[in-house]
Amino acid sequence: MHRAALFCLLLIVCVNDAAPGDTEFIYNGFSGSNLHLDGAAYITQDGILSLTTCSSYITGYGFHPMPLRFASFDDYGMDSLSFSATFVFAITPDNSRSSGDGMAFVISSSPFVNSGKPAKYLGLNYQSNSRTAFLAIELDTVLDTEFLDIDNNHVGIDLNNLESIYSRSAGYQYNNYVGNKTTPTYEALRLSSGDPMQVWVDYNGISMVLNVTLAPIPNLMPPSEPLLSYTVNLSNYFEDSHTQAYYVGFSATTDDMHCTAHQILGWSFSLSGSAPALNYSRLPLKRAQHKMLIKWLLPAAISSLAVLTALTCFMLFRCCRKRIVERQQEDWETQLGPRRFSHKDLRAATKGFNTTQLLGQGGFGRVYGGVLAASGMHVAVKRISSESSAQGLAQFTAEILILGRLRHRNLVRLIGYCRHKDELLLVYEQMPNGSLDRYLQIKMKKTLSWSQRLHIIKGVASGLLYLHEDWEQVIIHRDIKASNVLLDAEMNGRLGDFGLARLHDHGVDAHTTHVAGTRGYLAPELTRFGKATKATDVFAFGAFILEVACGRRPVGLNAxxxxxxxxxxxxxxWDSSSGCIADAMDPRLEDYATQEAELVLKLGLLCSHSMPAARPGMRLVMQYLEGDMTLPAEITPDYLAITDVDDVFEMAPSVATSVTSLSGGR
Known part of the structure; x- marks a missing residue:
């Protein structure tokens, strides 16, 4: 049944209208919270938001107390609705086989959907004359033919209607690492199992992609792909989105045949980036499972013997589960190539992760400089905290399993790693000259000469050729940009940050369908279809070399x-009256070879062509840069502007026939 997380999040309002507290919140349990509750909903003594109890035909609502105004303009002054939410839930029926009806995460134009109906309507205000706008991600446990449900255990996206625009059976996909191969593995989940599960909902207003991801808690193998990924312009579904605030929360219902407890254990939401990571140690995970069953199915007078038996079984279960988890972790770690450091040694090397040692900060944590006492080696330590949640663990695993086995002079070397409590630490060789992007900003007085820039471009191209063609598997980096290129003591460019990288065998298509990367470096087909290939990496490389040559970001604002x-x-x-493409070079460059500059600029445009079939492979790029081949004469401003693949072959056959296959081998 299609109705579950009402995403009426299309409120296009200026950023200054929202107070800081209106753009982000987090509930690690709900004790002491002032949520708006209605119907059967209440907060338990353990801090669980219980939407329904084991009673028939009831409805429960729980909403964040204040309506939210969603920012509509990004850093470049463009309309861009983006939001992120995550929550942990448990659905526990009165027996092991059937439950009803389901629950929904709600973003709605009305504070409570109390005019909605119980049972199959999930408490949503679904009436033909209703002015309530909503978008829902439904967790549905009953098959209802009226709403064209696919089964009795699915997740769906609903827009102002209970017929889902897209739904899939509950489950998640993760990457199973066996030796040097990565095998995508799908694991089905039962929503009404009573086990805690986590949902992530992310909407990118630029690409207009709505992603919904589901996973069990605790989760040793983070999801590699979202369960649902759907392209939709949400602003088309809501009226008065420029002026109206929207309410965010949950609804759930039971019917007259199935008694079910629907519970929320933790919840976070953000309008300005990824939702804050939940702190699992503070969530009432153990208390949620089967709590309602015990309350309603067992009589109040339980003998002390029964209690003792239950506690004994519980302790045995915990011990067995802990041993299984430890065994799985050990099996996973035996595949890792880099050295494992102790937390004590890394803490000493970075002077206790002192702020004076801070080198930079990224999306998954901070990077500290330090010196290893045993060897005297200068290292950079990336500290991924528990706040990065499953997404940080995915990056941690990807960097170790991929970068830990690579050896190339133009790739940052991963020395080792450390796992300590909730912290994940990656140890790299330190690059004394920092990241390339700080040398390219116009406001920086210190810049790079043309010979240094060309040397860096060739180095990064060489590293990318190694990833695409010369290693034992194909590696798609997915995040090539100036800030991910570090400079060593000799000013050699080294490509780093492999947290988004994916690998597959030569001659086999990549299975990546999750949009990842940085605006300005994303190929058009990646934002449209979500499939990363060698050609999407080449597009990002094209944007990168234009940035290096021109000293400008791929996307920005003019004067x-x-x-x-x-x-x-x-x-x-290039197409102007002067016809000199070198006029686009960084004005701070006083001396450069015009022929080299024209080659780099034209190659950057060719690599960032809107048609994947027109982009050269990295081996051909290296031949152009080294002067072993010349760019075809057909490369003109008109050729670079075409959008029809047939024109690519008609206008420049010498280019088209030299393009590397998007999935091909060496």
Whole structure:
């Protein structure tokens, strides 16, 4: 049945209208919270938001107390609705076989959907004359043919209607690492098992992709792909989104045949980036499972013998589960190549992770400089805290399993790692000259010469060729940009940050369908279809070399505050009356070889062509950069502007026939 997390999140309002507290919140349990509750909902003594109890035909609601106004403008002044939410839930029926009806995460134009009906309607205000706008991610445990449900155990996306626009049976996919191979594995989940599970809901207003991910808690293998990924412009579904605030919360119902407890254990939400990570140690996970069953199915007068028996079984279960988890972790770690460091040694090396040692900060944690006492080696330690949750663990695992086995002069070397309590630590060789991007900003007085820039471009190209063609498997980096290129003592460019990287065998298509990367470096087909390939990496490399040559970011604002897409601007300069593409070079460069500059600029435009079939493979890119081949004469501003693949072959056959297959081998 299609109705579950009402995502009426399309409130296009200026950022300044929302107070800081209105853009982000987190509940690690609900004790002491002031949620708006209605119907059968209440907060238990353990801090659980219980939407329904084991009673028939009831409805429960729990909403964040204040309506939210959603920012509508991104850093570049463009309309961009983006939001992120995550929550942990448990659905526990009165018996092991059937439950009803389900629950929904709600973003709605009304504070309570109390005019909604119980049972199959999930408490949503579903009436033909209703003015309530909503978007829902439903967790549905009953098959209802009226709403074209696919089964009695699915997750669906609903927009102002209980017929889901997209739904799939509950489950999750993770990468199973066996030796040097990665095997995508799908695991089905039963929503009404009574076990705690976590849902992540993310909407990117730029790509207009709505992702919904499901996983069990605790989860040793983080999901590699979202369960649902659907492209939709949410602003088309809501009226008055410029002025109205929206309410965010949950609804759940039971019917007259099935008694079910629907519970929320933790919840976070953000309008300005990823939702804050939940602290699992503070969630009432153990108390949620089967709590309602005990309350309603067992009589109040339980003998002391029965209690003792239950406690004994519980302790045995915990011991067995702990041993299984430890065994799985050990099996996983035996595959790792880099050295495992002790937390004590890394803490000493970084002076207790002192802020004076801080080198930088990224999306998954902070990076500290330090010196290993045993060897005197200078290292950089990336500290991924528990706040990064499953997404941080995925990056941690990817970097170790991929970067830990790579050896190339233009790739950052991973020395080792450390796992300590909730912390995940990665240890790299330290790059004394930092990241490349700080040398390219116009406001920086210190810049790089043209010879240094060309050397860095060639180095990164060499590293990327190694990833695509020369290693034992194909590695798609997925996040090539100036801030991920580090400079060693000799100013050699080294590509790093493999947290988003994916690998597959030569001659086999990549299975990655999750949109990842940085705006300005994302190929058009990646934002549309979500499939990362070698060609999408080449697009990002093209944006990168234009950034290095021009000293401008791939996407930014010009002096008049207008949006400037670097590749389009360079093409316009080339197509202008002067016809000199070198006019686009960084004005701070006083001396450069015009022929080299023209080659790099034209190659950057060719690599960032909108048509994947027109982009060269990295081996051909290296041949161009080293002067072993010359760019075809057909490369013109008109050729770079075409969007029809047939024109690619008609206008420049010498280019098209030299393109590396998007999934091909060496």
């Amino acid at each position: 008049r505050g207008e949006l400037l897409v670097l590749s389009e601007w360079v093409r316009d300069v």
